[in-house]
Amino acid sequence: xxxxxxxxxxxxxxxxxxxxxxxDHLAILPPHEATQVIARVVDPADGVLAGVTHLVSVxxxxxxxxxxxGALPAEVWLALGRATNELDAxxxxxxxxxxxxxxxxxxxxxxxAKPPAPAPLVVRRRR
Numbered sequence: 001x002x003x004x005x006x007x008x009x010x011x012x013x014x015x016x017x018x019x020x021x022x023x024d025h026l027a028i029l030p031p032h033e034a035t036q037v038i039a040r041v042v043d044p045a046d047g048v049l050a051g052v053t054h055l056v057s058v059x060x061x062x063x064x065x066x067x068x069x070g071a072l073p074a075e076v077w078l079a080l081g082r083a084t085n086e087l088d089a090x091x092x093x094x095x096x097x098x099x100x101x102x103x104x105x106x107x108x109x110x111x112x113a114k115p116p117a118p119a120p121l122v123v124r125r126r127r
Contacts, residue, residue: 019048022037022041022048025037026038032104032105032106032107033105035101035104035105036105036106037105038101038105039098039101039102039105042091042094042095042097042098042101043098044091044095044098049087049090049091049094050091052087053084053087053088053091056080056083056084056087057084059080060077060080060081060083060084063076063077063080064077064081
């Protein structure tokens with residue numbers, strides 16, 4: 001079976017490297033550009049988090065089959081399944097803020113006449 005993509009292990013290494021670069025860039029971007037990047041990262045359809053969640057989910061399915069064959073311990077499958085569920089929950093939590101991030105990222109980075117009031121950093125979550 002031939003692959004049109006680079007070797008999958010090299011592809012995984014390259015994606016990890018690119019994610020590191022994205023984090024480095026994010027740390028120094030102007031606020032409106034950083035917000036645009038964050039909005040894309042957490043996009044539930046095409047974002048980085050959705051892609052990672054899908055990858056871990058596929059890994060969990062693979063690990064289940066391998067665990068059933070005895071090639072992997074069942075704990076590996078269970079851990080990947082838990083990770084998938086956690087990532088999915090995190091994506092759901094972030095999705096409720098997606099529109100705010102998209103709107104904030106589309107505003108030009110101009111200095112406001114009056115500085116915004118600081119927001120409290122401790123917020124009670126509703127569940």
